[in-house]
Amino acid sequence: xxxxxxxxxxxxxxxxxxxxxxxxxxxxxxxxxxxxxxxxxxxxxxxxxxxxxxxxxxxxxxxxxxxxxxxxxxxxxxxxxxxxxxxxxxxxxxxxxxxxxxxxxxxxxxxxxxxxxxxxxxxxxxxxxxxxxxxxxxxxxxxxxxxxxxxxxxxxxxxxxxxxxxxxxxxxxxxxxxxxxxxxxxxxxxxxxxxxxxxxxxxxxxxxxxxxxxxxxxxxxxxxxxxxxxxxxxxxxxxxxxxxxxxxxxxxxxxxxxxxxxxxxxxxxxxxxxxxxxxxxxxxxxxxxxxxxxxxxxxxxxxxxxxxxxxxxxxxxxxxxxxxxxxxx
Amino acid sequence: xxxxxxxxxxxxxxxxxxxxxxxxxxxxxxxxxxxxxxxxxxxxxxxxxxxxxxxxxxxxxxxxxxxxxxxxxxxxxxxxxxxxxxxxxxxxxxxxxxxxxxxxxxxxxxxxxxxxxxxxxxxxxxxxxxxxxxxxxxxxxxxxxxxxxxxxxxxxxxxxxxxxxxxxxxxxxxxxxxxxxxxxxxxxxxxxxxxxxxxxxxxxxxxxxxxxxxxxxxxxxxxxxxxxxxxxxxxxxxxxxxxxxxxxxxxxxxxxxxxxxxxxxxxxxxxxxxxxxxxxxxxxx
Ligand SMILES: Nc1ncnc2c1ncn2[C@@H]1O[C@H](COP(=O)(O)OP(=O)(O)OP(=O)(O)O)[C@@H](O)[C@H]1O
Ligand SMILES: [Mg+2]
Numbered sequence: 001x002x003x004x005x006x007x008x009x010x011x012x013x014x015x016x017x018x019x020x021x022x023x024x025x026x027x028x029x030x031x032x033x034x035x036x037x038x039x040x041x042x043x044x045x046x047x048x049x050x051x052x053x054x055x056x057x058x059x060x061x062x063x064x065x066x067x068x069x070x071x072x073x074x075x076x077x078x079x080x081x082x083x084x085x086x087x088x089x090x091x092x093x094x095x096x097x098x099x100x101x102x103x104x105x106x107x108x109x110x111x112x113x114x115x116x117x118x119x120x121x122x123x124x125x126x127x128x129x130x131x132x133x134x135x136x137x138x139x140x141x142x143x144x145x146x147x148x149x150x151x152x153x154x155x156x157x158x159x160x161x162x163x164x165x166x167x168x169x170x171x172x173x174x175x176x177x178x179x180x181x182x183x184x185x186x187x188x189x190x191x192x193x194x195x196x197x198x199x200x201x202x203x204x205x206x207x208x209x210x211x212x213x214x215x216x217x218x219x220x221x222x223x224x225x226x227x228x229x230x231x232x233x234x235x236x237x238x239x240x241x242x243x244x245x246x247x248x249x250x251x252x253x254x255x256x257x258x259x260x261x262x263x264x265x266x267x268x269x270x271x272x273x274x275x276x277x278x279x280x281x282x283x284x285x286x287x288x289x290x291x292x293x294x295x296x297x298x299x300x301x302x303x304x305x306x307x308x309x310x311x312x313x314x315x316x317x318x319x320x321x322x323x324x325x326x327x328x329x
Numbered sequence: 330x331x332x333x334x335x336x337x338x339x340x341x342x343x344x345x346x347x348x349x350x351x352x353x354x355x356x357x358x359x360x361x362x363x364x365x366x367x368x369x370x371x372x373x374x375x376x377x378x379x380x381x382x383x384x385x386x387x388x389x390x391x392x393x394x395x396x397x398x399x400x401x402x403x404x405x406x407x408x409x410x411x412x413x414x415x416x417x418x419x420x421x422x423x424x425x426x427x428x429x430x431x432x433x434x435x436x437x438x439x440x441x442x443x444x445x446x447x448x449x450x451x452x453x454x455x456x457x458x459x460x461x462x463x464x465x466x467x468x469x470x471x472x473x474x475x476x477x478x479x480x481x482x483x484x485x486x487x488x489x490x491x492x493x494x495x496x497x498x499x500x501x502x503x504x505x506x507x508x509x510x511x512x513x514x515x516x517x518x519x520x521x522x523x524x525x526x527x528x529x530x531x532x533x534x535x536x537x538x539x540x541x542x543x544x545x546x547x548x549x550x551x552x553x554x555x556x557x558x559x560x561x562x563x564x565x566x567x568x569x570x571x572x573x574x575x576x577x578x579x580x581x582x583x584x585x586x587x588x589x590x591x592x593x594x595x596x597x598x599x600x601x602x603x604x605x606x607x608x609x610x611x612x613x614x
Contacts, residue, residue: 101441105442
């Protein structure tokens, strides 16, 4: 469905000098430096996949999606989407594509939502009965009813995002690009949008690429994660693999009857202690079952729980760059 | 039916039918744009009053000016009164104050979403402007005209043929206005001061259209200049056609010139758009 090979996008950024004299200098000297927004990324996505495209701010996610949409031409590399080169055949390409750029609306600001949807129906030539069918389904999933007649400019952020999602899917695209579809939404709105994305992916087999900074989206939706940083691929695989490979291991929380002395346990390290409670980190490939009996040896244990590494924590550590150096070798 | 593909693999088999379908799409866009303008009804009533008020001011000035004179630049006092009424009626149809919708879409980057639709960007904006112009013709121009005619007793055209020519020249004027404003607005892409450019180009447009002072009243040298420019198609040409001051071969020549200007503006506008899309897709704006 999508194949990306050694994709590169460089931006030339010209330095701007401030003030009146600066304006003159801007005209005379053009000091440019090159930003490598996407720097040699390759991946393939099969039909029907739902992939999370992650990375810290400025990693190159939106740039990649714009290239895949056909509105940016890459500096180098090869891209095929459904057999087409997006930027060369933009009109044909976008006909089979739905895209939501979360920061922007694809609807007409002054028109009621229903009028925007109706116009899109004509632009994408959706047959009338198919349009009605889709509208009914989207209304059931996204509860569009209460604001269908409201002009887009007066919608709340969550309502607008729901309307935008419906608009992106009216013409039954095979492919859906979502750039931060849950940005700025409350918990309930996020849940609703996640449910919708999942339903579209499962029931229609729509291939979805989703960028987000909300790892809840990723945990609830994506089996596969592609992560980039500074325009380079950092990870491509299952979410579970990411957790195992980059997690710092599980944490064992133990409540003793009385405050324990210093514990020395093979394969576990004390990371925190408060009165009777001790937090122990079990090495990534260590076994909890091997440690537990040792705890009971000298002390009475009142309670015991195991915490899986939080995906938030895993991703934070990757973004902060603790693990990249090792990976890069 | 055998399928034919061009070098990029595009299917050309159903070209003819696709063309008819897509013009329908642009009509739908125009209809939605019309509808959007319909939402501002109260503002429109205020607009009609304003146009009528300025019409009245022009008319009182012309009446004072014409006292003791039969004819100025080929117009008599009733012609001048009619000129003022029609000029006020056409102001918004021709978007004489300009509009910044396109330049704002460019500056704010909304044009990126527009590019992700299977549409011809130029025709898309043309359709939006068509909807706007038709709205202003029906809901602003027509009422202002009728009220002005009733109060100030302007002239009516000689015959049905004149009405027809008047309408054709309005259509040409609207298209000239759009194609010119498209270019002016697009320049927003290359400058940080889009407002400055639009201010300048709109003043040019409004003055040389003959909206502020009838071109008939210009001194000879300025009149020669105004008649060499296309902008008079927005006001002076339709009004002189209406008054029967432009007929026969002279009118044919003027309309012919305007069509040539129109073709030039479309070609330049499309060229500028091409540069813009190329810059945008290659450099990311
Ligand atoms: N049009 C442009 N001109 C110059 N530099 C750009 C342009 N667009 C993006 N960049 C730069 O390219 C890099 C990648 O930007 P991009 O928007 O793709 O990041 P992102 O991963 O989407 O980040 P975020 O999570 O903040 O949305 C950044 O350093 C950004 O400043
Ligand atoms: Mg982004």
